[in-house]
Amino acid sequence: MRKRIVAGNWKMNMDLQPGIELATGIRDYFSNRKTVADIVLCTPYIHLAILKELLNGSNIGYGAQNCSAETSGAYTGEISCSMIKSTGAGYVIIGHSERRTLFGEGDQLLYRKTKLAITTGLKVIFCCGELLEERKSEIHFNIVKRQLEHGLFGLDENEFKNVIIAYEPVWAIGTGLNATPEQAQEMHSYIRKLIDGRYGDKVADETTILYGGSCKASNASEIFSMPDVDGGLIGGASLKKDEFCAIVESVK
Numbered sequence: 179m180r181k182r183i184v185a186g187n188w189k190m191n192m193d194l195q196p197g198i199e200l201a202t203g204i205r206d207y208f209s210n211r212k213t214v215a216d217i218v219l220c221t222p223y224i225h226l227a228i229l230k231e232l233l234n235g236s237n238i239g240y241g242a243q244n245c246s247a248e249t250s251g252a253y254t255g256e257i258s259c260s261m262i263k264s265t266g267a268g269y270v271i272i273g274h275s276e277r278r279t280l281f282g283e284g285d286q287l288l289y290r291k292t293k294l295a296i297t298t299g300l301k302v303i304f305c306c307g308e309l310l311e312e313r314k315s316e317i318h319f320n321i322v323k324r325q326l327e328h329g330l331f332g333l334d335e336n337e338f339k340n341v342i343i344a345y346e347p348v349w350a351i352g353t354g355l356n357a358t359p360e361q362a363q364e365m366h367s368y369i370r371k372l373i374d375g376r377y378g379d380k381v382a383d384e385t386t387i388l389y390g391g392s393c394k395a396s397n398a399s400e401i402f403s404m405p406d407v408d409g410g411l412i413g414g415a416s417l418k419k420d421e422f423c424a425i426v427e428s429v430k
């Protein structure tokens with residue numbers, strides 16, 4: 179059985195103290211509750227070292243939202259995979275649409291980041307997804323195929339086993355307009371077929387594919403009930419403790 183995961187992407191929100199309070203609230207809520215889904219908090223870098231202590235002994239994982247493609251050295255302002263790993267973090271998000279569009283990160287760079295993160299011992303939450311124009315012109319499958327082929331499929335099978343894919347249609351991110359469960363299922367099943375074509379059916383069957391984009395407590399159960407949707411990558415709704423905990427509990 180593949181892993182089900184609900185990951186929060188805090189984006190550039192939460193100063194130090196509110197972030198500590200949010201993580202503590204989530205930890206305490208789940209301290210005596212079993213969940214089907216694994217929980218991951220992808221926070222700003224400033225929280226990572228503190229989460230090591232805060233989440234110690236809990237079943238909640240944590241990670242970063244980006245990393246450098248370089249290992250170390252004169253790259254002012256960058257954070258390396260090894261630094262992330264040294265905080266005890268287990269995950270890093272790579273290829274989020276905000277990195278692709280606002281910071282011009284392309285397929286080649288994202289592949290280098292992914293390879294380095296995995297070599298460093300991190301699990302990668304690799305995001306893909308099409309723009310609204312691309313869906314309207316019915317090239318959304320081709321776009322996602324290109325993102326995966328160029329950004330991921332250079333990995334060998336052992337490396338790829340450390341990848342979690344997040345399908346996040348850009349038109350659904352932060353807009354309140356989520357993909358329908360059918361739209362999510364259609365793309366997730368297509369992604370699984372692509373993985374099958376590259377790595378075989380066993381790997382495809384074991385790969386966790388998350389949905390992201392305006393996912394909230396009120397629509398999560400329906401989206402997560404689709405056979406190829408293995409959980410979610412949650413933006414805005416991951417900043418509210420009750421909402422995020424309810425989303426985690428929507429994975430049945």
Ligand code: 13P
Nearest residue numbers: 187351352391392413414
């Ligand atoms: P929202 O849940 O705020 O739409 O953001 C989704 C997202 O970008 C998660 O990475």
